Amino acid sequence: MKRRSAIIVIGIVIAVIVIGIVVYFAVKPAKMTTINIGYQPSTHQIAAMLASEKGWWEKDLAKFGIEKVKMKEFPSGPPEMHAMLAGDLDVAYVGVSPPIAAMYEGLDAKIVAGVQTQGSAIVIRPELADEYKGPLSLKGKSIATFPPGSIQHTVLSKWLLDNGIDLKKDVDIKAMGPSDAATAIGAKTVDVVFLPSPTPTIIVEEGNGVIVEWSRSMWPDHACCCLTASGKMIREHPEMLKQIIKTHIRSTEYEIKHPEEAAEIYAKWQNADVSTIKRSVKITDMHWIHDPHVEVESGLEYAKVIYELSRQRYEGKGIKVLKKEDIFDTSFYDEATGKR
Amino acid sequence: MKLLAKEKVLWLIPLIIVLLLWEFMAGFVIKNPLMLPRFSAVIFSIYTLREVLISDILVSLLHFGIGLVLAFSVALPLAIAMGWFKSVFKAIDPIIEILRPIPPLAWIPIAIIWFHLTHYAAGFIIFIGAFFPILIDSYTGFRDVPKVLVETGKVLGCTGDKKLIKYVAIPHALPSIATGTRVGMGVGWMCVVAAEMFGVSESGLGYRLFQKFYYLHQMDYVVAYMFILGLAALCLDRLFRHFVENKLLRWKKGIVK
Numbered sequence: 001m002k003r004r005s006a007i008i009v010i011g012i013v014i015a016v017i018v019i020g021i022v023v024y025f026a027v028k029p030a031k032m033t034t035i036n037i038g039y040q041p042s043t044h045q046i047a048a049m050l051a052s053e054k055g056w057w058e059k060d061l062a063k064f065g066i067e068k069v070k071m072k073e074f075p076s077g078p079p080e081m082h083a084m085l086a087g088d089l090d091v092a093y094v095g096v097s098p099p100i101a102a103m104y105e106g107l108d109a110k111i112v113a114g115v116q117t118q119g120s121a122i123v124i125r126p127e128l129a130d131e132y133k134g135p136l137s138l139k140g141k142s143i144a145t146f147p148p149g150s151i152q153h154t155v156l157s158k159w160l161l162d163n164g165i166d167l168k169k170d171v172d173i174k175a176m177g178p179s180d181a182a183t184a185i186g187a188k189t190v191d192v193v194f195l196p197s198p199t200p201t202i203i204v205e206e207g208n209g210v211i212v213e214w215s216r217s218m219w220p221d222h223a224c225c226c227l228t229a230s231g232k233m234i235r236e237h238p239e240m241l242k243q244i245i246k247t248h249i250r251s252t253e254y255e256i257k258h259p260e261e262a263a264e265i266y267a268k269w270q271n272a273d274v275s276t277i278k279r280s281v282k283i284t285d286m287h288w289i290h291d292p293h294v295e296v297e298s299g300l301e302y303a304k305v306i307y308e309l310s311r312q313r314y315e316g317k318g319i320k321v322l323k324k325e326d327i328f329d330t331s332f333y334d335e336a337t338g339k340r
Numbered sequence: 341m342k343l344l345a346k347e348k349v350l351w352l353i354p355l356i357i358v359l360l361l362w363e364f365m366a367g368f369v370i371k372n373p374l375m376l377p378r379f380s381a382v383i384f385s386i387y388t389l390r391e392v393l394i395s396d397i398l399v400s401l402l403h404f405g406i407g408l409v410l411a412f413s414v415a416l417p418l419a420i421a422m423g424w425f426k427s428v429f430k431a432i433d434p435i436i437e438i439l440r441p442i443p444p445l446a447w448i449p450i451a452i453i454w455f456h457l458t459h460y461a462a463g464f465i466i467f468i469g470a471f472f473p474i475l476i477d478s479y480t481g482f483r484d485v486p487k488v489l490v491e492t493g494k495v496l497g498c499t500g501d502k503k504l505i506k507y508v509a510i511p512h513a514l515p516s517i518a519t520g521t522r523v524g525m526g527v528g529w530m531c532v533v534a535a536e537m538f539g540v541s542e543s544g545l546g547y548r549l550f551q552k553f554y555y556l557h558q559m560d561y562v563v564a565y566m567f568i569l570g571l572a573a574l575c576l577d578r579l580f581r582h583f584v585e586n587k588l589l590r591w592k593k594g595i596v597k
Contacts, residue, residue, distance in 0.1 A: 098555075
């Protein structure tokens with residue numbers, strides 16, 4: 001009996017010690033020595049890869065005690081934002097829509113800098129290219145693009161609606177990722193795709209399509225990718241965030257001045273064909289930017305579109321359409337550039 | 341009588357404990373519906389989504405049905421040939437072992453090219469998942485027919501492979517075929533989400549989970565659909581066991597217990 005009691009007491013003591021240690025490390029904020037940066041394999045986000053390739057992230061952030069910069073690649077925005085939700089990303093290069101969709105569901109983050117505008121294209125099967133005279137030519141066609149709520153789906157839907165095309169009756173929009181869409185047009189299972197660079201150029205180079213429209217003509221200067229920072233980063237490391245934006249600005253200006261080198265870096269990181277990427281960067285209507293103010297107008301438009309997709313759900317939860325201050329925090333950019 | 345009633349509700353107690361733990365952990369420990377929505381929120385989500393749920397289940401069942409029927413139809417004759425004839429096994433086994441480890445997800449580009457964006461493309465992905473368990477278990481059943489049964493069959497007039505397969509091997513292999521089909525059904529159902537990820541339809545449990553809810557980070561809806569996927573699999577399994585194990589293989593009852 002005594003032995004049993006002793007075992008129980010020892011067990012309780014060990015449990016209390018273990019819980020104590022866990023609580024201690026959970027409560028005591030550890031010094032940040034590693035930063036996690038998310039990005040996607042798109043020419044839109046070369047700035048992230050370029051700054052890493054040049055060693056600028058490590059160099060610029062060393063003064064804040066950062067010893068390691070982890071670049072984490074994601075196939076698309078939703079898993080990237082999920083990683084941020086889980087606390088695995090401090091900043092993320094991502095399309096403007098995925099963070100907004102996640103913010104409606106409680107993501108603690110803000111868009112702090114711009115990355116690029118425009119840069120998506122409508123690619124049509126070669127045998128149908130001659131018929132193309134404008135949006136009305138797409139009546140009766142199947143179009144592959146990203147799922148509802150994405151920038152591409154929003155831009156395409158708005159453009160078709162503005163041109164009097166009924167999205168349910170006149171066209172068949174199929175939601176899928178870029179690789180599946182490229183395979184689908186190659187297999188002639190869809191007539192048209194609307195995708196971001198460099199996939200349109202890759203499809204053209206493979207002889208599976210012809211670019212007939214760039215997104216500039218569909219929605220001039222629409223926002224595409226942005227730099228999003230987690231709420232923790234904004235609150236706990238404001239100076240470091242300012243430096244991250246400065247490094248991003250440096251990288252963006254470098255890629256604008258040296259697009260060929262930027263394309264080479266992308267090709268190296270993604271093991272892609274250099275000439276295809278150089279051609280993609282050359283012919284795209286994409287603008288690399290860093291000013292978040294440029295993306296506010298279309299960002300708010302995306303926020304409305306995303307809200308409409310799940311209006312019933314959001315109204316039921318008392319969530320209202322996100323406003324500028326809910327989505328953007330331009331103060332770090334303004335301070336970094338001396339605008340404030 | 342009391343003991344029987346007790347046994348009948350034995351499954352209920354762990355289930356209730358797990359659900360209560362889920363509700364407690366989500367509501368009082370994690371407190372973040374994005375990390376883990378409460379069980380009650382998930383049930384409410386199922387109610388909210390009732391309008392699309394039935395059509396989604398039916399479309400997913402259609403994809404599952406295509407894949408499973410195809411898998412069974414191809415795997416069974418092949419299993420008989422591989423299990424009964426050593427030369428067929430030696431010739432085909434390397435091909436099977438090369439194809440078997442390829443994950444169903446990797447077949448998506450092939451599915452798009454071969455079957456286009458149709459229900460058959462989704463069915464093909466499920467076929468890939470279900471085919472190999474059915475094949476492997478079934479051919480093992482045919483391969484392991486005891487020699488004494490074969491000899492007895494011959495003595496009783498089963499001359500030739502056709503008769504031996506029909507009257508000796510198939511009855512002996514039936515439990516293995518049933519096990520393989522049951523495992524194949526489980527793996528095939530697991531492939532439903534992957535099968536509906538690439539624009540094959542505008543309904544389906546996997547389609548809505550992945551292309552709608554996940555894209556908009558609606559985690560309570562995501563978990564609700566995961567729950568439905570699990571429940572549907574449970575129903576399919578129970579149905580299978582009722583018809584196959586309790587009816588077709590009733591003779592097996594009492595052999596071990």
